[in-house]
Amino acid sequence: MTSTQAVDEIVRSEYEHGFVTEIESDTLPPGLDEGVVRAISARKGEPEFMTEWRLKAYRHWLTMPTPHWAAVHYPPIDYQAISYFSAPKRPEDAPKSLDEIDPALLETYEKLGIPIEEQKALAGIAVDAVFDSVSVATTFRESLAEAGVIFCAISEAVHDHPELIQKYLGSVVPHTDNYYAGLNAAVFSDGTFVYVPEGVRCPMELSTYFRINARNTGQFERTLIIAERGSYVSYLEGCTAPQRDENQLHAAVVELIAMDDAEIKYSTVQNWYPGDERGRGGIYNFVTKRGDCRGARSKISWTQVETGSAITWKYPSCILRGDDSVGEFYSVAVTKGRQQADTGTKMIHLGRNTRSTIVSKGISAGEGQQTYRGLVRISQRAAGARNHTQCDSLLIGDRCSANTIPYIEVKHPSANLEHEATTSKISEDQLFYCRSRGLTAEDAVSMIVNGFCKEVFNELPMEFAVEAQKLLSISLEGAVG
Amino acid sequence: MLSVNGLKAKVGETEILKGLDLEVKPGEIHAIMGPNGSGKSTFSHVLSGRDGYEVTGGSVLFEGQDLLDMEPEERAQAGVFLAFQYPVELPGVNNTYFLKAALNSIRKARGESELDAVTFMRLIKEKLKILHLDDSLLKRAVNSGFSGGEKKRNEIFQMALLEPKLAILDETDSGLDIDALRVVADGVNALRSPERSMIVVTHYQRLLDYIEPDHVHVLAKGRIIRSGGKELALELEEKGYGWVLEQEQAA
Numbered sequence: 125m126t127s128t129q130a131v132d133e134i135v136r137s138e139y140e141h142g143f144v145t146e147i148e149s150d151t152l153p154p155g156l157d158e159g160v161v162r163a164i165s166a167r168k169g170e171p172e173f174m175t176e177w178r179l180k181a182y183r184h185w186l187t188m189p190t191p192h193w194a195a196v197h198y199p200p201i202d203y204q205a206i207s208y209f210s211a212p213k214r215p216e217d218a219p220k221s222l223d224e225i226d227p228a229l230l231e232t233y234e235k236l237g238i239p240i241e242e243q244k245a246l247a248g249i250a251v252d253a254v255f256d257s258v259s260v261a262t263t264f265r266e267s268l269a270e271a272g273v274i275f276c277a278i279s280e281a282v283h284d285h286p287e288l289i290q291k292y293l294g295s296v297v298p299h300t301d302n303y304y305a306g307l308n309a310a311v312f313s314d315g316t317f318v319y320v321p322e323g324v325r326c327p328m329e330l331s332t333y334f335r336i337n338a339r340n341t342g343q344f345e346r347t348l349i350i351a352e353r354g355s356y357v358s359y360l361e362g363c364t365a366p367q368r369d370e371n372q373l374h375a376a377v378v379e380l381i382a383m384d385d386a387e388i389k390y391s392t393v394q395n396w397y398p399g400d401e402r403g404r405g406g407i408y409n410f411v412t413k414r415g416d417c418r419g420a421r422s423k424i425s426w427t428q429v430e431t432g433s434a435i436t437w438k439y440p441s442c443i444l445r446g447d448d449s450v451g452e453f454y455s456v457a458v459t460k461g462r463q464q465a466d467t468g469t470k471m472i473h474l475g476r477n478t479r480s481t482i483v484s485k486g487i488s489a490g491e492g493q494q495t496y497r498g499l500v501r502i503s504q505r506a507a508g509a510r511n512h513t514q515c516d517s518l519l520i521g522d523r524c525s526a527n528t529i530p531y532i533e534v535k536h537p538s539a540n541l542e543h544e545a546t547t548s549k550i551s552e553d554q555l556f557y558c559r560s561r562g563l564t565a566e567d568a569v570s571m572i573v574n575g576f577c578k579e580v581f582n583e584l585p586m587e588f589a590v591e592a593q594k595l596l597s598i599s600l601e602g603a604v605g
Numbered sequence: 606m607l608s609v610n611g612l613k614a615k616v617g618e619t620e621i622l623k624g625l626d627l628e629v630k631p632g633e634i635h636a637i638m639g640p641n642g643s644g645k646s647t648f649s650h651v652l653s654g655r656d657g658y659e660v661t662g663g664s665v666l667f668e669g670q671d672l673l674d675m676e677p678e679e680r681a682q683a684g685v686f687l688a689f690q691y692p693v694e695l696p697g698v699n700n701t702y703f704l705k706a707a708l709n710s711i712r713k714a715r716g717e718s719e720l721d722a723v724t725f726m727r728l729i730k731e732k733l734k735i736l737h738l739d740d741s742l743l744k745r746a747v748n749s750g751f752s753g754g755e756k757k758r759n760e761i762f763q764m765a766l767l768e769p770k771l772a773i774l775d776e777t778d779s780g781l782d783i784d785a786l787r788v789v790a791d792g793v794n795a796l797r798s799p800e801r802s803m804i805v806v807t808h809y810q811r812l813l814d815y816i817e818p819d820h821v822h823v824l825a826k827g828r829i830i831r832s833g834g835k836e837l838a839l840e841l842e843e844k845g846y847g848w849v850l851e852q853e854q855a856a
């Protein structure tokens with residue numbers, strides 16, 4: 125087999141997690157207007173302030189143009205063709221324990237290799253599984269409550285902790301921020317809320333698995349994590365989705381807030397349906413993720429492994445407001461087939477002696493297109509700010525592409541910035557070399573790719589790192605044979 | 606061990622090997638010499654299964670198996686090793702990890718158990734000693750940022766670890782200064798054994814000062830036009846390839 129054939133084979137390997145679970149959904153008809161926004165709010169039984177908040181966002185969204193600057197291509201999205209709410213039926217008597225959960229749903233998790241029961245036991249992870257839009261399983265909440273940690277669906281937080289929601293929701297990513305953030309604010313369905321009180325080190329890694337499962341339903345997650353003074357929390361987010369025909373818009377918003385001496389570690393492994401060989405039917409992943417290092421000496425660290433979606437448009441960012449605060453971004457992004465990704469980060473240095481690190485590893489195979497887009501901004505009062513950026517691209521085959529677009533704005537003379545970028549290729553020579561030492565082409569590719577990503581995997585929590593490596597191998601299976 | 610009969614191969618439309626015969630018995634060292642463009646590298650690559658060569662005739666049997674029918678990794682698993690003329694860099698791939706994966710892959714294919722980390726480290730340290738190589742090599746990425754001499758030594762180190770039955774050294778002397786050449790040759794000599802055969806492909810005689818061959822073959826225009834003992838190499842060094850070529854034409 126020639127390596128080109130081999131490359132083609134891996135690239136063609138079908139999405140493993142492609143299956144649809146049959147569950148009756150309570151879905152709003154497609155379309156969006158004020159009535160729909162009110163209906164969403166009403167179905168979730170939200171208080172007045174929340175309905176108003178959504179409507180304000182919706183009215184602003186109507187005035188915003190769709191963004192076109194990212195290096196991705198897709199037909200115009202018809203926002204009136206999307207259904208904005210889908211919840212598993214019987215939302216008012218939501219399950220209290222695993223026994224009450226629809227067996228078909230549990231089966232889905234089994235297929236994905238993430239049985240909730242085992243996970244509870246094995247990893248000590250509290251799992252707040254998001255199935256479509258409403259959280260259906262929340263575990264370990266009691267032991268978290270003992271530590272004073274609030275870990276719940278954001279729709280619950282709206283009811284149970286309205287003061288926190290009113291204070292923090294939209295304070296990092298306002299609805300005016302960008303088109304998709306505006307849309308999300310108007311129609312967000314559910315998501316995760318985490319509150320870690322002062323001085324508390326969250327006793328376990330928090331984890332939510334997302335899964336998009338109803339046809340033609342936009343998924344608008346909203347995540348809000350607040351770490352009070354001197355606290356620590358590590359949050360893991362992982363996603364898979366069933367195979368489907370229509371393109372699906374996913375416009376999530378994630379807001380992180382770290383007070384003085386607090387630390388938030390946010391890790392993502394994303395494996396949404398990327399579309400078929402010709403790029404049909406994949407997820408559009410237009411996400412706004414931003415962390416606010418509000419307090420002095422606070423730290424926010426983003427780690428992401430992105431292998432799915434037809435189009436990814438995502439820039440997990442840090443606003444380094446507090447003096448001596450630290451922002452980190454570690455990323456592995458894989459594009460193959462017709463996948464497109466425009467991803468990177470923004471590090472906004474506002475405080476003194478703020479530091480940021482960016483390590484971005486892009487892997488492109490097949491006809492994958494990938495752009496790293498990063499902004500490092502040092503403001504006028506950010507004396508002594510430092511940034512180190514490293515962007516590496518790895519190409520597999522000769523039909524893919526990778527671009528690196530760094531933006532750097534420095535307004536303080538004491539700033540210290542370093543930027544390194546490389547582009548390399550898995551060559552036939554490398555493959556042959558490995559094979560002539562007894563390794564199969566697949567092992568060889570996996571080895572080369574994992575070597576390339578090592579710095580990022582090192583940042584992931586252990587169990588996630590293993591999963592990420594596996595995912596990467598699966599993603600590139602047959603990609604280089 | 607290895608029997609090559611009437612091997613013909615082409616690259617694109619150009620026929621490079623035009624009926625090559627070679628018989629290698631266990632423990633023997635064969636030197637293949639020849640002018641540039643005679644087909645030396647093509648021969649090494651065809652034996653190891655590299656893409657881009659089309660075999661148009663003849664056969665190659667390795668311990669009775671049809672070598673040409675095997676994938677490159679199967680050849681390695683069967684005990685064929687190619688020391689590259691230009692060893693390839695694998696950035697980010699740790700040398701120890703690479704060697705362990707390679708060795709275990711070969712062991713697995715042979716139905717042997719995989720080595721655990723401790724046993725493997727013991728083995729690898731032992732092999733380093735034979736070749737007078739430094740431990741620091743193990744922590745580096747495969748060939749990445751290595752000097753020319755280091756790369757060639759790393760090839761021989763891999764060979765020591767993988768313990769092939771047949772080693773093909775493709776212009777291992779190219780780009781080496783005299784000291785590095787001696788280190789590499791010492792390593793190769795340390796690996797000589799009655800069960801292990803070697804094919805040493807070289808342009809110059811000087812490598813053969815250090816690695817003494819049992820047989821010397823002159824490859825020209827895609828065929829072995831002359832074979833002899835080690836004295837043939839010396840004669841070539843003195844008279845040049847033109848001399849054999851003229852004789853061949855006269856004959």
